Amino acid sequence: MPIISPHSDNPLIDGRQSDRALMVRRGVQRLFFDLRLSMVAELTLASGRRADLVGLSGTGEIWIVEIKSSVEDFRADTKWPDYRLHCDRLFFATHAGVPAHLFPEDCGLIIADEWSGHLLREAPEHRLAAASRKAMLLRFARAAADRLLQAELSAG
Template identity: 55%
Template structure:
């Protein structure tokens, strides 16, 4: 019998809709050979909903919008452009996609998967920014993986 996969702990910041979209997007990314880290802290202090990296080191940020109100009240998304090669929105299936900016990619998702409706334009990162992001990504991912095996590790972090 296969052991149950660890489940992320709810932190109360996301709606059920946003969690479903997040799950579907992560499945979509994995099926295409990308890995993603959720709630990724950027050096600017902002937190990207998902930061994903492909096998070539290309960085995408996926901003989840669970409702029209969420999109209209949270206008920090342009700040993410400086930290990724591609910027995308991920929304539920019933979201009116026409209100989203055309200069971003678009994923529609539910808890079971996602579909890319619009490819995100490429805005290549500077080499120094890419290196810093990749180091932060690796550290974040490794820390979270280690915490799954030993939840008390956080006490020992610097």
Template identity: 55%
Template sequence: MRARFVSATPSEPAPPPRDGRQSAAALLVARGTRRLLRRLDFASVTELPLLSGRRADIVALSAGAELLIVEVKSSVADYRADHKWRDYRAHCDQLYFAVPASMPLDIMPQDAGLIVADAYGAAILREAPRHKVAPATRRAVVTRFAQAAAHRLHALSDPDAAGAEAF
């Protein structure tokens, strides 16, 4: 039996996992934000389940295991309807909001970083305050990050694998 290898076409990047909750605008903000994070030498995954049961929009990891969480807000209504972001602080060293340029920036919390993004890139307007996450939490989040990334890569080459849709 001969092994078959599946290669991804560079012109067709794999879409992020979608669970139907993200608006088209939120997906574009996330894309531009992830491009910024990559330029800053962070790897990132979207929609990562955390220990608390919450699901972070973007979790970024540096080579030194620094953890960032970015909460994507695509509109004023989206921001006002969701206050679970405060729970994310216990799972990261820095917490950011990423928003489109059309969003009024004065409504965003001052105790979090602020990123403005579109589909092609992003800029950090305000650095997030730093607070070290507990070592046991860091290890758990990094492990979840690695497992999610590995499972998602596996699902690209073997979409029929058991459990491929879970990550």
């Protein structure tokens, strides 16, 4: 069961995301829902960086998705290689208005709009070490539990 509903009207908006980035994230969330991946948005990693979206498969595989809403957004970002240390597969996600050839071939690529996402290119696997996997799974679980509690407190 996904941690964040792909139909949520408030996908953890903190003012940093552009409307296009939120649109792409919503499409990726719907793709992850269809792929039966649980997900947490804006997950702070051990490095202090925040991953835009982290997916967890039923087999324990961890995917990180870095969302890029424009060519400028991609070119200004130098932090994304660090995400490889925290996942089994690294993806970029963008919308149809950003050229696909811009993104590195050694990362997966998802094209999304607000309604859906399409896996244009699979990400190569680079398995996490056992200690890193355990740390990420604990970080994911704590964030998911905290967000569920926040939602319950907000609703009641």
